[in-house]
Amino acid sequence: MSDLVVECRRVTRVYGDDGVAVRALQGVDFRVAKGEWAALAGPSGSGKSTLLHLVGGLDRPTDGTVVVDGEQLNDLSESQLSDLRLRKVGFVFQAYNLVPVLSAVENVEFIMQLQGVEPAQRRERALSVLDQLGLSDIGERRPGELSGGQQQRVAVARAIVTEPVLLLADEPSANLDSATTLELLALLRAINEERGVTIVTATHDPIVMGHASRRVLLRDGRIESDEVMSSPAWHA
């Protein structure tokens, strides 16, 4: 139990209590162990994003409990949730991950500034992460001067520089071509394997699912299947 990073119990999320209620999640039990990469799959509207948001402390369940790294999210106030997101969760969204007026390095530094990391350390860590992700030469550019794939990789750098217990990515490859998607996935794979960062992704993309260590299929707000991949595609 202690190496569970995410533990959702009988989680229900209903949107719009007046008029027609949409039951986005209906009593989902979902656990993620440390070091896993779980890919949430399923048709559009099945509740992937909803579940991801609940796990990341961006939304609250209508019913049920969510525990992240031992913290019961239901008990946390708005600002405590905000702090949890800042300190324990790294986010990579589909788009608009970066602050347009800051350069790539500054974007990576920014989150450490929010955390209150010493200035000297900040720059060093930001440069080192960009270096490890092969982004050193674009560090000074602003997001507008980067390709979609580069932007997503900078977003990954931003998400992992704080060494979060959990990395969440919602359709990270939606705006990327397949070659760039493969690069991004290789990066996530390395982060997952080498750094032991736990990852949860929500995606339609079979390539993304192929890279995960576990595939959770959602349908109509319920988990339909949950399988550990014996031989992830990236090994082939």
Added chain:
Amino acid sequence: MKLTLLVQLSWRNLWRHRRRTVILLTTICVAVGSVLVLNALLRGMQMSMVETAIDNLNGHFKVLAPGYLDDPGITKSFELEPSGIPGLSAEGIRGWAPRVRVPAVIRSERETRGVQFVGIVPGSEDISFLGDVDVDGEYLSGPDDRRILLGHALAEQLETGVGRRVVLITQGADGGNRESGYRVAGVYDAVGTGIEKAFVFTGLATVQDLLSVDAVTEVSVRLTEEARGPSVLGDLTNTFDGLDVRTWQDLEPQAAMMHEMADATVSIWFLIVMGALIFGLVNTLVTAVMERIRELGMLRAIGMRRGAVIAQVVIESMITMVIGISTGVVLGLLGFAWLAEGIDLSAFAEGLELTGLRPELVPQLWAQDVFLVVVLSLVLGFLASIYPAHRAVRVQPLDAMRR
């Protein structure tokens, strides 16, 4: 440390739309600059009016016998110690002038006019407009001078001039008429023709002789500085127990009212200009927030606190105001320096004489006014950011992903 981050972010965001920001800054700059220049002009006008009111034989304070204002005449007079004003400390007082002022009729060979006949101590009149008045002919030599000084406009009406004789008739303390002839020593030029037509001057002792009294009807007191007013007023009231001590505002209620109106005009102008400006600022800030909804949602999602989002908008507003205000103050100072020599209004001299304004308007820029404009602008800049900040903080973290 977090603040430097927010300042940096706000600063960069401010320049995201260079043109919009430049237009906004220019507007603030021009508004602040124009408010300061207008302020300086109004102050100049205001002070010129006060100077005129004080110069026109009022002084800051005037000591009068009770009832003189309702029924001026030698019966409403009082005696002075030969040594001057007893027991009054000289501190805060620039000078004082005793006078006998009585209503009289002046007659030349051709015309007759009603005037105020005023006996003065010429050497003491440096506290009034007589101190540096332009005189054709000669100024009075002393309190015993038996000649008279009359205004240019009156001399024209009477068709008389320097060296000619006129007759003055007034009423003695006993109610009987006193009449005497005087030679014109000089003809003076005052700021308004009203003054020139109203006052005929001679030596103090000359009028006292004519009326067979030792008394005076008024003592004007001029301060070294306005701030001394209250303490000197207290001293005067004690010293001249039983007499009336009036301020220039009591004596010139119209000038006093215009003085106060100038204050109000400055504030109203400031509020109108700044009100329009703040409207523009709020508008720009709201637009900037709406443009950045995704970014703000993303920042909130990755863990930026609500307070930091609010601070970001407030800082952006304050940076805008600080730049706009400082360039505006520079603009205002330049405008002031350009006008500092004074503006020649002699083209409007006729109209101005009625208001008691001098034909030259010298602007005055007061540190306290600049300070007030700066502080109020900053406060308004802060207030202007409240609503946009509120809009920004309403953005939910999930908004970043939905669109």
